[in-house]
Amino acid sequence: MSLDLPLIWAVVIALAVLLYVLLDGFDLGIGILFPLARSSADRDLMMASIAPYWDGDETWLVLGGGGLFAAFPGAYAVLMPAFYLPIILMLLALILRGVAFEFRARGRRRGKRLWTALFSAGSLVAAVAQGLVLGGFVHGVRVSHGAFVGGPFDWLTPYALLTALGLVAGYALLGAAWLLIKTRDALHGDARRWARTSASAVAVLLAAVSVATLVVEPQVAARWGWTGDGFDLGRLARLAPIPLLGAAGLAVLFVGLARGAQAWPFAGAAIVFLSGYLGLAAGFFPYVAPYALTFRDAANADNALGLLFGGLVVILPVILGYTAWVYWLFRGKTATDAGYH
Amino acid sequence: MATPAQGGYLWAMPLDALLLSRLQFAFTLAFHIIFPSLSIGLASFLAVLEGLWLFTKREAFQRLYLFWLKIFAISFGMGVVTGVVMSYQFGTNWSVFSKMTAGVLGPLLAYEVLTAFFLESSFLGVMLFGWKRVGPCLHFTATCLVAFGTLVSAFWIISANSWMQVPTGYALLPDGRFVARDWLAVILSPSFPQRLAHMVLAAYLSTALLVAAAAAFQIWRDRAQAESRIALRMAIGMFVVVAPLQLFVGDYAGKQLVAQQPAKLAAIEAFWDTRPAQDFHIVAWPDRARAGDDWELSLPKLGSWITTGDANATLRGLKSFPPQDRPPVAVVFWSFRVMVGLGFAMIGLGLWGGALWLRRGLERSRLFLAATMLMGPAGFAAVVAGWITAEVGRQPWVVYGLMRTRDAVSPVGVHEVQASLLAFLAVYALIFSAGVLYILRLIAQGPEAGVAEPPAPTGAPGSAFAAAPPEPTA
Numbered sequence A: 001m002s003l004d005l006p007l008i009w010a011v012v013i014a015l016a017v018l019l020y021v022l023l024d025g026f027d028l029g030i031g032i033l034f035p036l037a038r039s040s041a042d043r044d045l046m047m048a049s050i051a052p053y054w055d056g057d058e059t060w061l062v063l064g065g066g067g068l069f070a071a072f073p074g075a076y077a078v079l080m081p082a083f084y085l086p087i088i089l090m091l092l093a094l095i096l097r098g099v100a101f102e103f104r105a106r107g108r109r110r111g112k113r114l115w116t117a118l119f120s121a122g123s124l125v126a127a128v129a130q131g132l133v134l135g136g137f138v139h140g141v142r143v144s145h146g147a148f149v150g151g152p153f154d155w156l157t158p159y160a161l162l163t164a165l166g167l168v169a170g171y172a173l174l175g176a177a178w179l180l181i182k183t184r185d186a187l188h189g190d191a192r193r194w195a196r197t198s199a200s201a202v203a204v205l206l207a208a209v210s211v212a213t214l215v216v217e218p219q220v221a222a223r224w225g226w227t228g229d230g231f232d233l234g235r236l237a238r239l240a241p242i243p244l245l246g247a248a249g250l251a252v253l254f255v256g257l258a259r260g261a262q263a264w265p266f267a268g269a270a271i272v273f274l275s276g277y278l279g280l281a282a283g284f285f286p287y288v289a290p291y292a293l294t295f296r297d298a299a300n301a302d303n304a305l306g307l308l309f310g311g312l313v314v315i316l317p318v319i320l321g322y323t324a325w326v327y328w329l330f331r332g333k334t335a336t337d338a339g340y341h
Numbered sequence B: 001m002a003t004p005a006q007g008g009y010l011w012a013m014p015l016d017a018l019l020l021s022r023l024q025f026a027f028t029l030a031f032h033i034i035f036p037s038l039s040i041g042l043a044s045f046l047a048v049l050e051g052l053w054l055f056t057k058r059e060a061f062q063r064l065y066l067f068w069l070k071i072f073a074i075s076f077g078m079g080v081v082t083g084v085v086m087s088y089q090f091g092t093n094w095s096v097f098s099k100m101t102a103g104v105l106g107p108l109l110a111y112e113v114l115t116a117f118f119l120e121s122s123f124l125g126v127m128l129f130g131w132k133r134v135g136p137c138l139h140f141t142a143t144c145l146v147a148f149g150t151l152v153s154a155f156w157i158i159s160a161n162s163w164m165q166v167p168t169g170y171a172l173l174p175d176g177r178f179v180a181r182d183w184l185a186v187i188l189s190p191s192f193p194q195r196l197a198h199m200v201l202a203a204y205l206s207t208a209l210l211v212a213a214a215a216a217f218q219i220w221r222d223r224a225q226a227e228s229r230i231a232l233r234m235a236i237g238m239f240v241v242v243a244p245l246q247l248f249v250g251d252y253a254g255k256q257l258v259a260q261q262p263a264k265l266a267a268i269e270a271f272w273d274t275r276p277a278q279d280f281h282i283v284a285w286p287d288r289a290r291a292g293d294d295w296e297l298s299l300p301k302l303g304s305w306i307t308t309g310d311a312n313a314t315l316r317g318l319k320s321f322p323p324q325d326r327p328p329v330a331v332v333f334w335s336f337r338v339m340v341g342l343g344f345a346m347i348g349l350g351l352w353g354g355a356l357w358l359r360r361g362l363e364r365s366r367l368f369l370a371a372t373m374l375m376g377p378a379g380f381a382a383v384v385a386g387w388i389t390a391e392v393g394r395q396p397w398v399v400y401g402l403m404r405t406r407d408a409v410s411p412v413g414v415h416e417v418q419a420s421l422l423a424f425l426a427v428y429a430l431i432f433s434a435g436v437l438y439i440l441r442l443i444a445q446g447p448e449a450g451v452a453e454p455p456a457p458t459g460a461p462g463s464a465f466a467a468a469p470p471e472p473t474a
């Protein structure tokens, strides 16, 4: 077969992770913004705006993990032990966040307060844990003979703390921008303020992470044209569209916010995420376990990838289709009364 | 890797990362499987109820649907969050297993995500929140798709697990990795058909027991409760048909073990010596150190007869396996007896209920209602006992006969696994208590509550409860 299956799978998994970050990103963002809401009724509405979607959104994380296992077992077997603690932390936080959707509605006074708090804490901790994994990933893992050989806290670096902060701000921005689409009146006004604040934070943190990456990770800096005492402009120019895309996203975001637009801020935020994602990917591609295993080293047997490919071509478009249909079905503003259902 | 002494000992086994990982995997999986069992059963039950409602237009079916939908939403949510944990634990705790078996198991698990998880989770939103947005037929379609998705998911995961139990259709590479030679033989491995059937029937039985218990509770308080009378009869119909069927399928699965997993069979029946006309031990305390049983209470020749149909058949005993290849015997022996004991109790409950039904005495027998309530959680207990039989009976192998569990573990330290196991215990205790509390509270309110009250005060928008249409459509 002339198809480059490992490459196709690398793209598919990258896409699954990106979709996860964008979709569950705004769900987690809602949880991060929860403590800022004025009233319990506002929180009900915030939760209702994501309740029909969160489960489908989280499934992209399962495809990311399951896909990595199926397509790049070499990387899966290295990365999961390497990030053991933050991944377990993320799973525990996602448990609390996930059950809160039902439990918060079932609890009476004290129960409701507990699950309100745990929904929010779960969302925040999940975002932090994902940010730590991201930081640790860009930093790279220690591998020998195909197995992880580092320590339990290798991922814990100042750089990872910075990426965690950035991801929290980014998710808050997605959440606020989502609320602009789904709410009206006072909550809409609050969401606009939250979006403005988090957008500024994202702009600053994105710049900080970019600079930090270049300073801390020499191999990434070299990709971007840093020669040690100056920039190789040719190499930089090839990657320049990525930061330009980010700048365009920020422009869409800020102009949208200033003009009181409903959907443009979300689009702008999504473009910023895309640019940040591509920017990081440009630094470590073709590694799936930086900087030890490339996607070719880690790939599964050809016939396994082939079997999967058959299903992928048919099923993934169907999944995207009905996911879009569900989003379309629940379009429009979320209402507080049960009548909207 | 950590040295054993760091973590202390449990029953003379070093509490190292391996044992802790096994405990963590067993605990999280036993917890997970309770909710899929309920979700699989309820999804099909809900599809039937909605179909009956659409077809007969009887309000009682709609009320039952809306009532069990709320419990389904809780169960499904808990199934999803604990399932995500399982799929990541393959990597965090069993990275060597993952790497070695991905060539075979990877596509199966990925297909589960692609064909089942997305389907279930996307249409769940429509099922819970779509009442006002789609017509009744489309809503019914969504319910059916979710029910179908849960069964597809069971198909793939049982397929993966059955391959680990009885591997076929693979080749072993020199570096220890498995690759598939024949995908059909991998997906439909020899123990797969009976194990899938056994698991799906187990889910249906467990759910029917819970439905019956909830109905019995309502009837106990109010004999005329219309929805509960219907639900109780539907559940009894399920026991009468499915409980004996389960015995039949389980018996078939056991007979296949003679050839497929003789060590597991020997552990299940506590056969130590290889001999013809094995006894059946009703009670025994198998002692691995001594390679024999204490406290035996046995029926002669029945052991051989049950497993082969021939009372004089020769069956292998555990002593014919080297000590390092023998599974833990007492756990397997007893978990099997718990499962089978509960299975017979379910058959009995079905016969009793059926007889009362024929004599029109169902609602009047307080004893039967009490027994039904008592049996409410029995299905879940049998499911967990069954999985313990199947998985512990496979030990010391993770891929039967080919890869040992101790060679499968991740290079993580004992302290990390200690921390994660404790954290799982704490968080699962919290969500289990809350989930059970909320489900029991709903059951106590009963199917009438959901329709009589306006949804706003008890159910926030965004909860399944609020999804109930305010007025029953006649």
Ligand code: HDD
Residues within 6 Å of the ligand: A055, A058, A059, A062, B029, B032, B033, B035, B036, B037, B039, B040, B075, B076, B077, B078, B079, B080, B081, B082, B083, B084, B085, B086, B087, B088, B116, B117, B118, B120, B121, B149, B150, B153, B154, B157, B158, B199
């Ligand atoms: C017989 C059935 C069965 C068994 C043995 C298992 N599961 Fe499960 N699982 C289900 C049946 C199921 C289910 C019925 O599809 C879900 C969906 C909701 C629920 O309650 O259970 C589920 C949910 C679920 C999810 C969340 C899906 C989503 O996002 O919607 C994941 C990732 C897993 N499971 C993974 C696993 C793994 C890795 C297992 C074994 C090690 C496992 N399950 C055993």
Ligand code: HEM
Residues within 6 Å of the ligand: B021, B022, B023, B025, B026, B029, B030, B032, B033, B094, B097, B157, B158, B160, B161, B164, B384, B387, B388, B391, B392, B395, B398, B405
């Ligand atoms: C949901 C149903 C399941 C339950 C309740 C279950 C239960 C268990 C238990 C109790 C053990 C520990 C045995 C021991 O250590 O003595 C175990 C081991 C294991 N099971 Fe399962 N199992 C289930 C399904 C699966 C499936 C579907 C897979 C894979 C596709 C799987 C993979 C494993 C692995 C890798 C181990 C090795 C770790 C160990 O021995 O502890 N299990 N399981």
Ligand code: HEM
Residues within 6 Å of the ligand: B165, B191, B194, B195, B196, B198, B199, B201, B202, B203, B205, B206, B246, B247, B249, B250, B251, B253, B254, B257, B339, B340, B342, B343, B344, B346, B379, B380, B382, B383, B384, B385, B386, B387, B389, B390, B391
């Ligand atoms: C009534 C008589 C029953 C018999 C003879 C029986 C027999 C068996 C056997 C032999 C196994 C091991 C299969 C293997 O490892 O290959 C098994 C597993 C299992 N049993 Fe049963 N069983 C019975 C009842 C039940 C009931 C009532 C339930 C639950 C409601 C149940 C749930 C399970 C589950 C979940 C497993 C693990 C999955 C599997 O291996 O198929 N069983 N059973």
